[in-house]
Amino acid sequence: xxxxxxxxxxxxxxxxxxxxxxxxxxxxxxxxxxxxxxxxxxxxxxxxxxxxxxxxxxxxxxxxxxxxxxxxxxxxxxxxxxxxxxxxxxxxxxxxxxxxxxxxxxxxxxxxxxxxxxxxxxxxxxxxxxxxxxxxxxxxxxxxxxxxxxxxxxxxxxxxxxxxxxxxxxxxxxxxxxxxxxxxxxxxxxxxxxxxxxxxxxxxxxxxxxxxxxxxxxxxxxxxxxxxxxxxxxxxxxxxxxxxxxxxxxxxxxxxxxxxxxxxxxxxxxxxxxxxxxxxxxxxxxxxxxxxxxxxxxxxxxxxxxxxxxxx
Amino acid sequence: xxxxxxxxxxxxxxxxxxxxxxxxxxxxxxxxxxxxxxxxxxxxxxxxxxxxxxxxxxxxxxxxxxxxxxxxxxxxxxxxxxxxxxxxxxxxxxxxxxxxxxxxxxxxxxxxxxxxxxxxxxxxxxxxxxxxxxxxxxxxxxxxxxxxxxxxxxxxxxxxxxxxxxxxxxxxxxxxxxxxxxxxxxxxxxxxxxxxxxxxxxxxxxxxxxxxxxxxxxxxxxxxxxxxxxxxxxxxxxxxxxxxxxxxxxxxxxxxxxxxxxxxxxxxxxxxxxxxxxxxxxxxxxxxxxxxxxxxxxxxxxxxxxxxxxxxxxxxxxxxxxxxxxxxxxxxxxxxxxxxxxxxxxxxxxxxxxxxxxxxxxxxxxxxxxxxxxxxxxxxxxxxxxxxxxxxxxxxxxxxxxxxxxxxxxxxxxxxxxxxxxx
Numbered sequence: 001x002x003x004x005x006x007x008x009x010x011x012x013x014x015x016x017x018x019x020x021x022x023x024x025x026x027x028x029x030x031x032x033x034x035x036x037x038x039x040x041x042x043x044x045x046x047x048x049x050x051x052x053x054x055x056x057x058x059x060x061x062x063x064x065x066x067x068x069x070x071x072x073x074x075x076x077x078x079x080x081x082x083x084x085x086x087x088x089x090x091x092x093x094x095x096x097x098x099x100x101x102x103x104x105x106x107x108x109x110x111x112x113x114x115x116x117x118x119x120x121x122x123x124x125x126x127x128x129x130x131x132x133x134x135x136x137x138x139x140x141x142x143x144x145x146x147x148x149x150x151x152x153x154x155x156x157x158x159x160x161x162x163x164x165x166x167x168x169x170x171x172x173x174x175x176x177x178x179x180x181x182x183x184x185x186x187x188x189x190x191x192x193x194x195x196x197x198x199x200x201x202x203x204x205x206x207x208x209x210x211x212x213x214x215x216x217x218x219x220x221x222x223x224x225x226x227x228x229x230x231x232x233x234x235x236x237x238x239x240x241x242x243x244x245x246x247x248x249x250x251x252x253x254x255x256x257x258x259x260x261x262x263x264x265x266x267x268x269x270x271x272x273x274x275x276x277x278x279x280x281x282x283x284x285x286x287x288x289x290x291x292x293x294x295x296x297x298x299x300x301x302x303x304x305x306x307x308x309x310x311x312x
Numbered sequence: 313x314x315x316x317x318x319x320x321x322x323x324x325x326x327x328x329x330x331x332x333x334x335x336x337x338x339x340x341x342x343x344x345x346x347x348x349x350x351x352x353x354x355x356x357x358x359x360x361x362x363x364x365x366x367x368x369x370x371x372x373x374x375x376x377x378x379x380x381x382x383x384x385x386x387x388x389x390x391x392x393x394x395x396x397x398x399x400x401x402x403x404x405x406x407x408x409x410x411x412x413x414x415x416x417x418x419x420x421x422x423x424x425x426x427x428x429x430x431x432x433x434x435x436x437x438x439x440x441x442x443x444x445x446x447x448x449x450x451x452x453x454x455x456x457x458x459x460x461x462x463x464x465x466x467x468x469x470x471x472x473x474x475x476x477x478x479x480x481x482x483x484x485x486x487x488x489x490x491x492x493x494x495x496x497x498x499x500x501x502x503x504x505x506x507x508x509x510x511x512x513x514x515x516x517x518x519x520x521x522x523x524x525x526x527x528x529x530x531x532x533x534x535x536x537x538x539x540x541x542x543x544x545x546x547x548x549x550x551x552x553x554x555x556x557x558x559x560x561x562x563x564x565x566x567x568x569x570x571x572x573x574x575x576x577x578x579x580x581x582x583x584x585x586x587x588x589x590x591x592x593x594x595x596x597x598x599x600x601x602x603x604x605x606x607x608x609x610x611x612x613x614x615x616x617x618x619x620x621x622x623x624x625x626x627x628x629x630x631x632x633x634x635x636x637x638x639x640x641x642x643x644x645x646x647x648x649x650x651x652x653x654x655x656x657x658x659x660x661x662x663x664x665x666x667x668x669x670x671x672x673x674x675x676x677x678x679x680x681x682x683x684x685x686x687x688x689x690x691x692x693x694x695x696x697x698x699x700x701x702x703x704x705x706x707x708x709x710x711x712x713x714x715x716x717x718x719x720x721x722x723x724x725x726x727x728x729x730x731x732x733x734x735x
Contacts, residue, residue, distance in 0.1 A: 095625055115627030116511045117581030136629070138511030173511060199508040 007306035012131040013119050014139035015181040023181060027149050029302035030295070036073060037298055047076035050308050053106040055122065056133070057083040057094070057113040062269065062293070063133050063143075067110040070300035076308075079104070094118065098125040108308055110300075111135070129307050131300070137171050142303065143268055144177035146296040148185065150288050151223055153295070154264055159186030164217050164259070166249055167227025167276050170197045170238075174227065174268045179206040192217035193227075193249065196238040214249050218258035225266040226251045226277045242275050252278040264288055313337055313352055315728060320357030320689065323364060323661045324679045333362060335685040338727035343681055357689055360722060361657075364665040364677045365397025365686030366642065370462070370487075370541055370565060370613035372634070373399070373430070376417060377406025382618040382706050384418065387638070388427040390705035391616075392731035394638035395688035395721040398429040398674060399616075403440065404463040410435040410446040415454040427731040429686075431674060436461045436475045436486065442468060445475050452482040457672050460487035462541055465523060467493055469530065476534035485537040485672060488527050490548070491589070495519035500629050502590040506575040512628065515590050517545040524548050528555045528562055539671065540564040542615050544589045546599035553608055563671050565613040566600050568641045569711070572648050573597070577711060583624045583631035584711040587617070604663060605655050611668040612660075614641050618707030636705045642688075643696050643717040651718060685728035694720035 006022070015023065036044055052071040056064050064080065071078045081101065083089060088097055094113075101109075102125070109130045111119050116138035123130045134140040152158055163182055169175050169191045182189050183206065190209040191202060202210050211217035218224060229245055239245050256263065265277075265287040273279050282289060315335040322331045324343065332347035333340060342349070373387040382390075391399050401418055403409030409418070415432050422430035434451035438444045440461040448459055459479055465488065466472040479486050496519040501507050503514025524540055528551060531538035543549060543564040555562040569587060574594045577585040585591060603609040617634025624631050642664065649655040669677040676683055697716045700708045724732035 093622070093625070094627060113627065115629045117628045120581050121627060136511050137513075176509075176511060200503070201505040201508045205505050205509050 004306070008309050009129050010307055011119065011123050011129050012141050012303055012307070014132065015141050015144055015177055015184065020184045023145070023148070023184060026145060026299070026302050026306065027152055029306060030145070030149050030298045033301035033305070034295065034298035036301070037294065043073050043075060045075045046305060047071070047074040047308055050076045050107045051079065051105055052076045052108045052110065052304065053079045053081060053101055055081045055101070055109050055111045057088060057111070057118070058134070059084065060112050060134065063112060066293070066296045067133060067300055069297050070304055073297070074301055074304055076304065079106070094121060095125050098122050102126045102128065108304060131303055131307070134173055137173050137176070139177045140173040141177045142296065142300055143174050144181045145303075146292055146299040147174075147178055147225070147266060147268070148181050149295045149299055150266065150292050151264060154288060155222060158182065161187045161222040162190070162220055163187050163223040163225070164190045164192060164221040165225045165227065166192045166214065166217065166251065168197045168229055168233060169193045169202070169227070170199050171230070171233065172227050179208055183207055190217050190221070194239055194245070197233065214255055215258045218255060221259040221263050223264045223266060224251060224256065224259050225268070226271070227268065228270060229272055229276050246275050250276060250278060251281045253280055256281055262286060266292060269293070313728065314349065315685075315725070316347060316349060316351035316354045317357050317362055317687070317689070318347070318354060320360055320362035322362040322679050323658065326658060326662065328361065328658060333679065333687070335725070335728045338684055340679065340681055340683050340685050343679065355689065355723065359691065359693065361690045361692060362679065363395070363661050363688045363690060364679055365688050365724065365726065366395045366664045367398040367668040367674065367677055368396050368614050368616065368638070369400045369611065369668045369672050371399045371401060371616040371638070372404065372618065373401045373418075374405065374618055375421070376414065380706070381620050384421045384430065385425050385427070386704065386706045387616070387618070388422065388430065390636070390638040390703070392427040392724045392726070393704050393721060394640070395642050395690065395724055396428055396638055397686035397688070397724065397726045397731070398431065398669065398677070400431045400433050400457060400672065402460060402462040403433055403435040408435050408439045409433070410438050410440070410451075412447070412450050412454045415451050415456055419455060428726060431457045431672070433458045433460050433462070433487065435459065436479075437466060437471070440464045442466045442471065445471075445478050448478055448484055449482050452484055456484070457674060458485040458487050458539070460489065460541065462487065462489045465489050465491040465493070469526060472527065473530045473534055476530055476536035480534055480536050485539050486531070487539045487541050488523065489541050490520045490523035490527065492519045492522050495522065499590070500586065501578045502575040502592045504575050504593050506578050510579065510581070512578070515588070517547060517592065517596070520545055520589055521547045521551065524551050528560065531562065532560055537561045538563070542567050542570065542589055542613070543609065544570050544592045544600065545596045549599055549603045549608060556608070563610040565611050565668070566604055566609045567613060567615045568637060568645050569635060570597065571600055571604065572644060573711065581628050582711065583626060583628055584635055584709050584713065586628060586631055586633055587615075587635055588633035601649065601654060605659060610671055612641070612645070612663045613668065614638055618705055619709050620707055624709045635709050635711060636703070636707055638705065639703055640698055640710055640712050642690070642721065643719045644712055646692065646719040647717045685725055687725045688721060689723040690719060691722050692719045696720040
């Protein structure tokens with residue numbers, strides 16, 4: 001496989017910069033990468049000599065490991081920048097941090113940051129391609145790609161699928177990117193959660209359906225995705241207790257019955273078992289939650305390969 | 313010392329007419345069709361417009377305390393370049409202008425070194441902390457023209473009522489920055505479609521509207537003169553309209569950026585689109601334009617808010633709120649509102665000069681015999697470029713950076729003396 005020129009040097013700020021055809025091309029590339037991950041020797045020399053920096057200003061061990069594994073498996077050199085032990089903690093600006101890293105010869109940045117728009121800033125200061133590994137509540141395009149990949153792999157064509165996402169929609173970057181990608185590929189997406197955790201203008205901005213009743217939202221769904229509910233939203237006055245949330249929005253045998261019998265169960269993790277999803281569902285045969293993690297490495301490998309012009 | 317301005321199109325008593333203007337020392341000595349007096353300097357203003365010097369009742373000069381962003385000299389020099397002859401300095405300096413010493417400092421420095429008249433606005437509460445009434449009487453004796461906790465908002469209604477009552481005692485208008493802290497929360501941009509799209513926390517229109525509703529009621533009770541700073545929403549305007557219909561002394565201002573930009577500007581994550589109150593919806597913007605046109609909005613104020621480059625070149629949610637406005641105000645409004653025929657030129661000039669000075673009862677502005685010769689001469693056919701190197705403010709935080717805009721301020725005169733001449 002050889003990377004096509006259309007991807008060379010491009011940023012992955014969010015999926016709105018990519019056409020449906022391009023997203024499908026990335027998924028095809030990820031399929032090839034997944035095959036490498038299943039080999040005994042999980043490494044190809046395609047990005048030898050390239051340097052990838054994981055610039056994680058917000059902690060996320062799992063996502064960082066996934067990016068680093070992806071780069072390693074393509075034989076790139078990887079440097080890991082973690083804010084908790086970095087100059088950013090001493091007050092250095094992101095701009096100066098990037099100037100410093102750039103001087104070391106970085107070819108690609110994978111950034112996780114709590115501020116929306118920070119990947120754009122890193123690209124502005126470095127001129128190098130940037131993959132957004134999650135910027136605040138804004139976007140998480142690689143998570144969306146791995147989610148879409150997992151659905152595509154199991155169910156084939158995304159077009160016409162009914163996908164329901166349940167939980168804290170307001171604070172979820174996963175939802176925003178998924179909505180863009182899934183809608184582009186022709187899925188019908190419903191988002192569901194309490195009104196206090198639902199942003200305004202969802203229908204208008206994303207062309208999705210908004211439901212506040214879980215049973216209505218799940219009706220005939222092909223795919224059901226739960227989202228992590230964070231305790232801190234309770235203290236922000238957005239809902240009264242985890243117990244009450246769970247009573248109305250948990251994915252359980254009782255609630256999932258409204259979806260299609262063989263509906264795919266997904267969750268971007270980490271899960272609060274017993275809050276947004278019960279083990280009986282999370283560990284069921286319909287669940288692809290563990291596979292999502294594996295697919296994440298493949299999707300990130302595909303993106304690095306395409307952006308840095310790898311040859312295999 | 314005599315200066316003669318020949319052949320200019322002057323804004324006089326609400327109309328634009330071709331007139332010569334003779335200035336003797338600091339005042340306008342004669343206005344006539346064809347003046348042939350001897351003068352030390354004759355300006356041929358053929359094809360240009362002569363306006364009363366612009367008056368900005370809402371600006372941040374950052375002096376004392378944050379002079380790396382701006383100071384009285386750089387700020388007034390930038391104001392003069394934008395055609396302003398008078399600016400009112402908001403009190404959120406360091407220290408806050410809640411005492412006579414700081415009032416004196418600003419006035420003395422402006423008098424000695426400034427390029428514009430500087431009127432001082434004192435704080436409503438001590439340190440603008442929203443807890444105790446400031447020494448308004450003492451500050452009034454020192455010359456403050458109004459009180460405001462701009463940048464902050466008195467959250468306690470009982471205290472605000474007392475502040476208004478106290479301000480009435482000293483005939484001081486109360487200028488409010490309307491923001492309910494709980495509703496605004498950690499918001500960064502308008503709580504609308506764009507906030508949903510880009511995941512930034514929203515500041516709801518309600519945060520402004522509930523305080524305006526509250527303060528109109530408090531002002532009615534206190535019989536206070538209430539002025540609403542940087543109004544932004546259609547509902548806020550509706551509240552002002554109702555108050556005015558009741559005959560209450562309620563006035564409001566709008567900024568050029570809220571007239572010309574909407575929330576969509578924030579899509580780029582450019583921190584020069586981050587201001588408070590935030591850029592609102594297109595519907596709100598259009599309501600502001602309509603209200604300016606109809607006179608419901610009394611005047612235009614820049615809310616000139618300089619921030620150093622290193623402060624603005626940050627992640628969006630870490631950057632401070634605010635943009636500069638002196639040098640861009642007239643040209644951007646002329647280009648976007650007057651040229652397309654949305655607002656008459658006469659209304660724009662009124663809203664930028666005579667209306668704001670009347671509103672705060674500043675010394676009379678306007679081109680009239682005997683008035684101070686505070687004038688702005690503009691060539692509407694030339695263009696101005698807002699390149700960083702051309703901006704006189706110490707800060708360059710404007711969304712119009714590097715844009716070329718139709719119209720150019722050519723001269724600004726304060727008391728008959730040139731404070732700005734275009735190169």
